[in-house]
Amino acid sequence: MARENALTGRARVLVVALGLGLAAMLVASLVERFTSPGLTVRHFAAQTAATGQPPADGTDEVGRLMQEVARDPGNKAALMQIAERLMTMGSWDGAESFATRALALDPQDARTRYLLGVIRHNQGRHAEAAKLLEEALRTRESAPMRYSLGVLYLHYLNDPARGVEHLSMALHDPDADESLRQSIREELEKAPLPGEGEKRAGGDAAAKTAPARKAAPEHGATGRSGTGADRR
Numbered sequence: 262m263a264r265e266n267a268l269t270g271r272a273r274v275l276v277v278a279l280g281l282g283l284a285a286m287l288v289a290s291l292v293e294r295f296t297s298p299g300l301t302v303r304h305f306a307a308q309t310a311a312t313g314q315p316p317a318d319g320t321d322e323v324g325r326l327m328q329e330v331a332r333d334p335g336n337k338a339a340l341m342q343i344a345e346r347l348m349t350m351g352s353w354d355g356a357e358s359f360a361t362r363a364l365a366l367d368p369q370d371a372r373t374r375y376l377l378g379v380i381r382h383n384q385g386r387h388a389e390a391a392k393l394l395e396e397a398l399r400t401r402e403s404a405p406m407r408y409s410l411g412v413l414y415l416h417y418l419n420d421p422a423r424g425v426e427h428l429s430m431a432l433h434d435p436d437a438d439e440s441l442r443q444s445i446r447e448e449l450e451k452a453p454l455p456g457e458g459e460k461r462a463g464g465d466a467a468a469k470t471a472p473a474r475k476a477a478p479e480h481g482a483t484g485r486s487g488t489g490a491d492r493r
């Protein structure tokens with residue numbers, strides 16, 4: 262039960278991390294709030310106000326966008342929108358296919374690479390997700406993206422040193438807003454100190470061997486003195 266609660270807590274942390282990161286990257290028509298393994302999408306009120314209609318059903322919208330891609334295979338915007346819609350449905354393999362096609366059209370686009378990284382995370386491919394986010398950072402610096410990487414390294418890739426490095430850089434990014442800074446501070450407070458893991462492992466090993474070392478002289482004394490009566 263404790264392990265399940267710990268894993269749930271980690272998933273919730275990554276929800277916030279990835280949500281903050283993508284919200285900063287996708288500034289078109291959607292605000293993305295990621296959950297693990299699902300995704301929730303909130304449309305801006307402005308979008309509904311502009312059209313006078315609620316957002317189209319996801320399945321219908323995907324069908325319409327696919328028709329656009331059939332007419333124009335190089336329509337990167339439509340490919341990205343299809344990937345985003347499929348993510349909202351939890352269709353991660355389908356989303357990966359369209360995001361990959363979009364990335365092939367513009368390999369330097371940080372937004373597409375970030376989106377594909379989020380998809381890979383939800384497929385359980387955490388190392389690949391981190392690699393994509395690292396590559397996106399080389400093209401575009403982003404405090405939310407570094408926060409996402411920090412959480413990935415801390416909670417999914419067992420690399421606290423790299424996690425702390427990304428979190429610290431995000432904390433000192435002048436573009437990071439206060440809510441993101443607060444989330445970063447909370448993660449840094451929970452992160453293990455340098456060498457803490459080794460010290461804990463050494464302490465556990467010492468605790469296991471200490472009883473044996475203590476028992477040895479007691480056994481030796483008994484052997485030399487015989488019974489308690491002899492000792493008296």
